[in-house]
Amino acid sequence: MSGHLRLTPQEADPIGAISASPIVTVGSILAFLLATGLTWSHRSEVGSPLAAGIALVLVAAAGAAAVIASSPARAPFTNERLWIIVTLAVGGAIAEYVSTIGNNRQLSDDFGPTVIGMLILALAPFCTWVSLALAGVLSAAVLSILVIGASMYASSEAPIAALITLNSAPVLAMSAAAAGYSYGIVAETLAWQREANRAALQRDAELRAGIARSVQQSRVSVLGREVLPFLAGVMTAERISVADADRARELAEALRRALRAGIESTWLDDLAMNIRMNRGVDTIIDDPTGAAAALTADQRSALTALISWLGDASRSQLIRVAFTGAGDGDGHGDIVLVSDSGASPPSRRELDRFVAVARAVALRADATLTRENVTVGLSYDID
């Protein structure tokens, strides 16, 4: 439950939020068109064209802010952004109220509640259900104050309470829909994650057995296959020759080197080796302190996804990953990933996907793209 409160759909499913980002543009444009259309339809009631113009400008600004704030390049979407957008939209509603003050015969053709509701609805994939519901309720409260003011001139004879209830219906219904979506998708994602983690734990045992066998093929086993027969040979021999002693020294050195390399390397070196062997893209890891081991499981997944995606022979010729700052003790480390572009270099849009995913797992990320190479800077906190 607490997870549903804290998590936004974007955090739970960053890729889903990236696919959803165009809906914000659609919603913002529709909201603006609706505001313009309704303003035009009740133009006879407009007493102050300036205020009406300001109202439309504020709606456009709210829409533009929503589009910019939710773009994958600026992920993750923060709560403050929601409040800025809602405040701009509410400002638009207030300006509209001012533009028709004293002249507003019909409340139902005011765009305020619908426009605010549409923007909140469009931002559903980026906010927690609580903030969406709260945004709806608070905007409805502000709009209700306007209704009280407007009701003095309205033609309706219905009680003010009825007008307030009806007027807040669009914003309340749409923010309820937004909150319902946010809650639903986070609940679905978390439920799936629990299931997946359970399955992964079960699979681990099988995986371990499989890996244990394949370790036989690794450099350690290759070394083992030399060391063990040698020792067996000495065990059954009468004498140790000078050549044996030299060979023993060589093997001991090799063994020490292997152990040291094993200790100093991390999963990332293994990934780099995989990419080098299987895809022919040179991947160089510069991680003197083994900082890659300190990344969380999700951070590792995000980095693996990025490196695997870049590590395609057509996208990159060479990938360098450098870790710095992990040993400074200043609480954060940096990763700089540079790839030399191949025949079909990645596009900004594609790259932003990975940047957004990285941001969703508490990696501060920036990507720069030139014709020759792709640079992704990642920064993470060390507990």
Add this chain to the structure above:
Amino acid sequence: MTLGLPGHLARDSQSRALANAGHAAAYTCLGIGVVLCGVMATIGGRPERWNVALLLIIMVVLLTLVARYPTVTLTVLYLIVGAGIVLAITIMIMPDGEFPTTSNAALALPATALLLVGGAGSGSAIAVTWTTLGFALSEAAAFLGVVIAGSVYSPNLAVCFAFAIVVIVRVFDGVTRRFDMRRETGLHRASQQTRELAIRHDYELRATARLHDTALSHLVAIAAAGSGPVDERLRVGIRQDLGLIVGRDWAIDHALGNDGSTGTTALRSFAPPAGASSSTPPGATARGGRASGWRGRARANGMATDPRTPVEETVPSLSHAFSAAANAGLDVRVTGDFSVLATLGPRRVAALDAAVAQCLINVARHAGVDQAELALGLGGGEVTVAVMDSGVGFDESEVPPDRIGLRTSIRARIEQEQGTVRLWSTKGIGTTIVLTVPEGGE
């Protein structure tokens, strides 16, 4: 933790979340409708509005059923009963003349709730179908209502707007999924891959450490001995250690050992000559020889018990450590009870065993004494093993970097089990190494 939703689940999850959104909005509409009726019935002086409120509450109940059990039957029932309610409300409110046409907010509330049915099945097409049905039925009901009660029909703009929003969102959802961004990003494959890489790395490291522990001292001894006859003690040592690794896939030992600690307690058997066994397929002898080095008999010189008396087979011991000590000619005195090791998982005992063995080998090799003390204890949720000698002692910082026995074989193994290694050594007085691991573990 695994990031996000996998592609094959995204469709259904997204569809359910959107239906959930629709239901939340529908409840809000119906709730607002009930409140509105209450306001009109009390403050507005129209007590007959309570009838409308009652009809809306019936819709709430049916909507709850559809939301809970999204079957075709319930969806159809909700649509039919809901359309009937819209019809009834139209007949009730239109003749008053309060609303000039059917395009009014009061009718929009139940009509919107009707098209937000969500409905059975998943996917955009079926959802749009249910929504369209709801929309058409509500408009038809309103039309029929004014035909019966007499008023002016006009398409309800608010309901059209709600219908348009649902269609836009559903179509958008269906279209974006076609781009299949999830597969492109490969986040789930990456997540599995990192998991596998971490396990593999762990195995590699343990395999190397194992090889290092068992083979390195012999290689060094052979190198140091130079040409000459093979020392009998070296021969015995090699034979002993080869039994631990050759012809047996130790890593599989661990994997199997995890699932059943009630396995056989076969004592470790010496391996056949390595030349023959290295050609044995990996794992072939693993099951038969699932001896698990941690469960042998404790063999220690100087132990209070007669070494020939088998210790209780189910109590783990530090057999590898004692073999190492015996081979090195080291006399080990033990204080404490081996049963404290029973609180640890087999892998943790194995790590502790190997670390203690390395400690004892270090004593034999560097301390210049042939006696060591071993103390075992349990307290504060941790098992502590102390290895003490009154040898020459050393300064850890002066240990040359190529001597990695202490740093890796001991420290790395224990730290991998979330344990700690503390070391006190004074030149001329002796060395004490205290290994502590938390209870439990694999």
